[in-house]
Amino acid sequence: MMWIGLTGGIGCGKSQAAAFFRQLGVVVIDADAVNRELIDTPNSPAISLIQNDFGKAFIDSSGSLNRAAMRELIFTQPNAKTKLEQILHPLILQRIVLLQKEINSHQNYALVELPILRANSLFLHIIQRVLLIHCDENIRIKRVMQRNSFSEQQVKNIIANQPTDAERLALADDVIDNSGSLKDLQLAVERQHIIYQSLNK
Numbered sequence: 001m002m003w004i005g006l007t008g009g010i011g012c013g014k015s016q017a018a019a020f021f022r023q024l025g026v027v028v029i030d031a032d033a034v035n036r037e038l039i040d041t042p043n044s045p046a047i048s049l050i051q052n053d054f055g056k057a058f059i060d061s062s063g064s065l066n067r068a069a070m071r072e073l074i075f076t077q078p079n080a081k082t083k084l085e086q087i088l089h090p091l092i093l094q095r096i097v098l099l100q101k102e103i104n105s106h107q108n109y110a111l112v113e114l115p116i117l118r119a120n121s122l123f124l125h126i127i128q129r130v131l132l133i134h135c136d137e138n139i140r141i142k143r144v145m146q147r148n149s150f151s152e153q154q155v156k157n158i159i160a161n162q163p164t165d166a167e168r169l170a171l172a173d174d175v176i177d178n179s180g181s182l183k184d185l186q187l188a189v190e191r192q193h194i195i196y197q198s199l200n201k
């Protein structure tokens, strides 16, 4: 089984592309969903580690992460984000590897949706190729403003904290441009699917 990392910046259309791949019968593991599961499960190993490093104020009364408190901390102390990632990323990796072992697919490849993928990322160890969903920045900003009711500045702030287009392109083996219509994206996914089916046979 060939594992492909599906990545791209905020609003580039990763989830939409993943939905089109799923329609073709391709399995997609969503690293964000794994992350949410870890921080929303009361008293999980992730929660204990967060409590040890950050203190009880960051755990809510139900025993899961107090997201508002953590968001506020990360906003005021950027190194808190790195510290949180150092706790969560190995646990996310461990969970994804377990899911990868459990997957029983008739396809010769599957995807892991990895919103943030940097050159030194742990997750590069569990994928063999990188598929980048690329999109013109102004179009991404408009789509996210519409999807999340964010202001233009809010979206720009998020983009400023993510890897740049150049960093993402340097990691990519394959690129789909999603600056066009949904139909264009669906056709591009279908073309890429044929290529991936032909590889590794």
Ligand SMILES: Nc1ncnc2c1ncn2[C@@H]1O[C@H](COP(=O)(O)OP(=O)(O)OP(=O)(O)O)[C@@H](O)[C@H]1O
Residues within 6 Å of the ligand: 008, 009, 010, 011, 012, 013, 014, 015, 016, 017, 115, 143, 144, 147, 178, 179, 180, 181, 182, 183, 185
């Ligand atoms: N080609 C397209 N034409 C029009 N709208 C699109 C297109 N592709 C995606 N969208 C819309 O743009 C928004 C962002 O897409 P999507 O949620 O798939 O991005 P994402 O990369 O998963 O974002 P995030 O990193 O924030 O989760 C969604 O509302 C989606 O429906």
